[in-house]
């Protein structure tokens with residue numbers, strides 16, 4: 457059957473995304489030391505709670521709230537049984553505490569029920585991938601990005617979390633059409649990445665989005681991707697904003713500020 461122009465365009469777009477994924481793997485991989493997944497950062501329930509706390513707030517705030525929560529309660533059973541207004545007070549440093557306290561207890565209730573109170577989510581590493589994702593996204597307040605974080609970070613499953621940095625950098629490079637929704641961005645990027653590429657791609661784009669391809673103005677003068685970047689074509693012509701090169705590069709020995717750096721090495725209580 458003859459292929460229409462729309463399927464040809466889709467195929468061309470897919471090839472373009474794949475070429476850009478190759479450039480990311482090579483150049484940003486080199487810049488950010490080819491990150492590889494080395495097992496879970498924390499247990500899956502902690503990761504779920506952390507991601508709820510990190511919604512719409514800075515990483516330092518969500519980590520402070522998470523630490524306060526684990527200092528106050530010795531087990532997930534205690535968090536689940538706590539008075540909601542008390543939990544709200546404990547996690548107040550994370551912002552949106554009234555919403556997040558209810559959401560955490562709703563999610564914990566679902567996990568408790570699904571695991572018969574064992575809090576063991578290892579079935580998410582064993583179920584068919586889409587079933588595991590559907591179970592996670594059926595939880596209150598858990599969307600595609602959080603589901604992908606749990607599946608990728610805790611179980612090494614091939615899912616790509618698309619956060620604001622990944623979305624911005626991929627969009628500027630030309631991997632995503634203008635105004636692509638977060639949900640669609642997950643599909644478009646996962647479609648062209650090999651399973652083993654998802655973790656490094658996620659980490660590389662987040663790091664690049666924080667230190668170079670920043671919002672609202674990227675520091676293109678520090679970027680190894682200018683020759684393949686759609687945004688840079690516009691910025692070089694003065695049609696899109698670009699920041700000057702910083703006089704001083706970020707201090708590599710500065711204290712950790714971001715979610716993954718803060719929780720790296722953190723051990724959940726017994």
Ligand code: SF4
Pocket residue numbers: 625628629668669670674675676679680681682685686687688
């Ligand atoms: S060239 Fe500029 S806009 Fe493009 S990825 Fe690099 S920093 Fe971002």
